[in-house]
Amino acid sequence: MAATRDASSGTSAGNRCSLSLAPVSMSKHTLFLLRHGEGAWNKENRFCSWVDQRLSEAGVKEAQDCGRLLKEHGHRVDVVFTSILSRSVQTAWLVMEAMGLEWVPVFKSWRLNERHYGALIGLNRAEMALNHGEERVKVWRRSYDVTPPPIDESHPYFAEIYGDRRYLTCDIPKEELPRAESLKEVLDRLLPYWNDVIVPEMKRGKTVLISAHGNSCRALLKHLEGISDADIADVTLPTGVPVLLELDDSMRPLKQRQLLGDPAKIQAAIKKVEDQGKATVNN
Numbered sequence: 001m002a003a004t005r006d007a008s009s010g011t012s013a014g015n016r017c018s019l020s021l022a023p024v025s026m027s028k029h030t031l032f033l034l035r036h037g038e039g040a041w042n043k044e045n046r047f048c049s050w051v052d053q054r055l056s057e058a059g060v061k062e063a064q065d066c067g068r069l070l071k072e073h074g075h076r077v078d079v080v081f082t083s084i085l086s087r088s089v090q091t092a093w094l095v096m097e098a099m100g101l102e103w104v105p106v107f108k109s110w111r112l113n114e115r116h117y118g119a120l121i122g123l124n125r126a127e128m129a130l131n132h133g134e135e136r137v138k139v140w141r142r143s144y145d146v147t148p149p150p151i152d153e154s155h156p157y158f159a160e161i162y163g164d165r166r167y168l169t170c171d172i173p174k175e176e177l178p179r180a181e182s183l184k185e186v187l188d189r190l191l192p193y194w195n196d197v198i199v200p201e202m203k204r205g206k207t208v209l210i211s212a213h214g215n216s217c218r219a220l221l222k223h224l225e226g227i228s229d230a231d232i233a234d235v236t237l238p239t240g241v242p243v244l245l246e247l248d249d250s251m252r253p254l255k256q257r258q259l260l261g262d263p264a265k266i267q268a269a270i271k272k273v274e275d276q277g278k279a280t281v282n283n
């Protein structure tokens, strides 16, 4: 087994990556995609989305372990991109600190934010599964083009989200920010940032770390790997596990994605995320 172990095989078809691999090209570009460490609401099984939550104690450790793992295996990071949600920024800091790379530039954009879960924000997934059925919850969580009901002013977290001055720093007016998003809509707002800001850094030979969220990373993976609208439903990313992608000059994968770390632990973590949508999940 290679020094860095390959845990790309998941419990479901979508986590077993079956790519038609691109032909070898002149350059190899390295990208690490990372879902932040466990946040307080991941632990409580609530849809967190655009509510700003910091990492739990376990999430801090996951981020530090991720940094240590990358360092131990001789990986390098030249530039970091995060969302403007604290859990992704905090994760990036902890990873870079553990790698001894605090000096590396970090750029933030709302375009890497978690999917906007609209009216579902703050709700407990298991309770939703009890009330609406597990299938409905799976459609809300994992379908490609179903947008959940939008958030409105009466929602308990509306004022907290839209009154937050971080959303005045965006490249679009606050009024145009989403009120709910499908995964497709996440990809639509993420792609301009990927193409115009991140790809040029990679083409300059920089190794990029994107410290973001389950669904912003899934959307980008779908784009990079050409995953079908149906198959993306079976791709699940656990918290704190770096996904290594090696891309050619056209930003197509040269080999299968690798989820770095202990394969058994990664499979257990994937199952835990999948089970969050079950009515019987133990929170």
Ligand SMILES: O=C(O)[C@@H](COP(=O)(O)O)OP(=O)(O)O
Pocket (backbone or CB within 6 Å): 035, 036, 039, 042, 046, 047, 048, 049, 050, 114, 117, 141, 212, 213, 214, 215, 273
């Ligand atoms: O919004 C959330 O609660 C989770 C994703 O939830 P699911 O799509 O897994 O239900 O996002 P993250 O923890 O990556 O920021």
